[in-house]
Amino acid sequence: MNRQIVIEPISSHTFAPFGDLIEVSDTPDKIINQGQCGRYHDLAALDFADGRAGISLFDANPRDLPCRLEMVERHPEGSQAFIPMTHQPFLVIVAPDQGGVPGQPQAFVTEPGQVVNYHRNTWHGVLTPLHGPGLFAVIDRIGDGTNLEEYWFEEPYEVIKA
Numbered sequence: 001m002n003r004q005i006v007i008e009p010i011s012s013h014t015f016a017p018f019g020d021l022i023e024v025s026d027t028p029d030k031i032i033n034q035g036q037c038g039r040y041h042d043l044a045a046l047d048f049a050d051g052r053a054g055i056s057l058f059d060a061n062p063r064d065l066p067c068r069l070e071m072v073e074r075h076p077e078g079s080q081a082f083i084p085m086t087h088q089p090f091l092v093i094v095a096p097d098q099g100g101v102p103g104q105p106q107a108f109v110t111e112p113g114q115v116v117n118y119h120r121n122t123w124h125g126v127l128t129p130l131h132g133p134g135l136f137a138v139i140d141r142i143g144d145g146t147n148l149e150e151y152w153f154e155e156p157y158e159v160i161k162a
């Protein structure tokens with residue numbers, strides 16, 4: 001069984017089954033602040049069941065490629081957005097759900113400046129910066145319960161560049 005995952009280009013279309021890929025476009029939705037700022041409005045589907053939205057800061061260790069994927073996780077009660085505080089790409093791993101367990105994982109690397117919002121209950125790898133500092137703002141659900149389901153693969157995958 002091929003346990004290699006080849007990184008593929010990310011686009012809002014390829015990522016759509018798993019979440020929102022957020023970035024500025026050529027034309028802002030609205031020009032504000034006396035013409036000094038473009039607003040790119042309401043770009044993600046946020047979802048926080050029985051809880052509230054929170055902003056946290058994550059300071060994660062950068063990883064080198066190729067890297068091992070030993071597990072994926074998901075948050076049954078809410079979406080989770082990762083907003084890089086640097087202009088650096090990061091690794092995004094997602095997998096479809098197949099009867100309650102993850103199917104074949106897919107790997108993407110964002111373009112600098114792109115933001116990712118995992119939809120509620122989407123299998124994903126943990127935050128994986130590829131360059132330091134691995135500083136991110138994270139918008140996810142604050143509420144009761146664990147809101148975390150982990151799945152450890154019997155055999156790890158190797159994530160490699162195309």
Ligand SMILES: NC(=O)N[C@@H](O)C(=O)O
Pocket residue numbers: 073080124125126127148
């Ligand atoms: N557990 C946690 O707060 N972080 C993970 O959900 C993650 O996706 O990195």
Ligand code: NI
Pocket residue numbers: 073074075080124126
């Ligand atoms: Ni997560």
